Amino acid sequence: MLLTLNASQRMAAVHVDGPLLILAGAGSGKTKTITTRLAYLISLGIDPASILTLTFTNKAATEMRNRAYNLIDEIKYPPLLCTFHKFGLLFLKFHINKLGRKNNFVIIDNDDRKKILKMIDKEVTTSILSSEISKFKNLMMTSAEVKQISEDKLYAKIAQVYDQYEAYLLKNNLVDFDDLLLLTYKILDEHKDIAIETSKRYQYIMVDEYQDTNELQYKLLKKLCTVHNNLCVVGDDDQSIYGWRGANIKNILNFSETFEGAMTIKLEENYRSTSEILEHANNLIDHNRDRLGKELRSVRGKGEAVKLYESNDENDETRKIAEDVKKLLMNGVHAGEIAILYRVNALSRALEEGFNRARINYKLVGGMKFYERMEIKDLIAYFRVITNKNDNFSLKRIINKPKRGIGPTTIDKLEVEAINLKKSIFNFIEEHETKELANFVGKKNAMTLKVFMASIKDLQEILENSKMRFIDFFDEVFDFKEFYQNQPDSADRIANIDEFYGYLRDFFIQNIDMNLEDFLNEISLKSDQDAIEEDAISMMSIHASKGLEYQYVFVIGMEEGFFPLVAEGNDLEEERRLGYVAFTRAKDRLTLSSVHSRFYKGRRTQLVRSRFLSEAGLIEGSFSIEKTSAFKKDDIVKHKIFGMGRILGVQKAGKDIKLHINFGGTKRDILASFVEKI
């Protein structure tokens, strides 16, 4: 199995003990190397159960598992290969009692978290609260610590909401995604014996996409390495594009210092792209300061030159690309080998319209995930209530869905009374006669609630007798599909519901001894339906394209203000890494497209070509303020009110560009976005 590896890949694969950093450039056979290493360790007689491989996404975990299992003979206890979060979940199912909590906790997603935050506080924007709290959790800061570090009023407020939020989670035995890692770390930190035991259990640890790890994940890995130093990480500092979400590029940059005696192996041979493409990608990334330094070499030969498109506007741009795509398809190119990438999702709109007009089949990657859809979350909430009487959170979501006339006032009353009696809402309704309930919520509501309760209990009984009958009964009892029939997008939603029912049915068939609760656990960390392979070209953000490859790649929006979207400091370096990721997705042909103007946020903006084109050595020139603005001295411009004028000077004004303009004798300072070039 080592025979198919090149020298550096093989060196990495046969490294057994001690810390190892594999710096794997784009397309350098990263997955092949670590799956081979996994198989190699097993071939040495190392217990597979003592090898742990961690990834960020389910997709990566699945792919790696498939490839690794191809290399190893059937074994009884396969090595654990999962996402960080799944690992946390497995750990907490065993150990959360150390924090005085029960292991029937419910995992909430971002949406749920926002709902809770909204309930706690309505003044501060929930998305800010959500991301700040997540940031603090990943920095392992408690609300008290947040309060301390800043005098800022907003932060005092955030700290207070954070505090209440944590209390709410605890009270309802909820766990958010961050908790899966944070609580795991906490337990390992507070209980040395468990840390040692866990570290002993996983003697060999591998981490994929190490450049994307955050502070908490780093600390967690340190704990897992308590009794050994066998940590092998794979990553590419040049592909770190998640800094904005807490990824700490220093983790990979400083790996050799933090893990003493670490060996570094660079994989610089690229099997994916032609040297034409790689050369320009290398040129571009060379402009970054914070990097370990590596240079990809193509083994494929020169290939086609990188193509540049310059268009007047987005419609023009779309037309050119659509034409190219049509030609490729006519020449027999597989649609799955073509992708169009952009920095900002909003740019897909013009593309979609154009491709619809040109009747080219496409798929939009990213966007609303299956399990985030309202109807699916409703179903999950129902199932959670059916399996767990204590899940107030889910109960509140579905108690009036389909509408039963139970409004927020009634729900509030119920909750207050239930809390008073230290009971869940479900138990409260269950244990009181209709008459008693009526004292709190009125006769009509009391009856409705009793009927609802009885239906849930019926379903619990049916579930115990026949899992297969349960699904049909469920929909019948609650008229669930019927409810969505009268809502907007009904066809889509019903199709989703059917798919979900089908998925559950399939789960029951495949796993005869598992129940509904197991199913809920299984899907709690899944975000996307395993991509249905469609024969269509792909459109997606550059972020979404990481890890993928296509023969033909188009990158649109190569303009200042779109790509790079931000043009300063560390952020610019991350933009450049994004550029590097985008370019290196292409195997055979890379086409970069820019426009003179784009319609965005309700107005048309004049644009200049991206500096990345010159940095990559594709066009002449360097960067100056005049170049970022599309306007220069002596240009004639038109203003809606002031009419025609001549530019006397160009100046930077924060994010915008200020122009000094002479309108027939009257000189004015106008922001560039308010005038048009003639």
Add this chain to the structure above:
DNA sequence: TGGGTCACGGTTTTT
């Protein structure tokens, strides 16, 4: 309770 209107703000996204 729900529908209708208005103001506002608008990278990137996985678990």
Add this chain to the structure above:
DNA sequence: CCGTGACCCA
């Protein structure tokens, strides 16, 4: 331009 959230009225 277009989606979301707040607010008001029937």
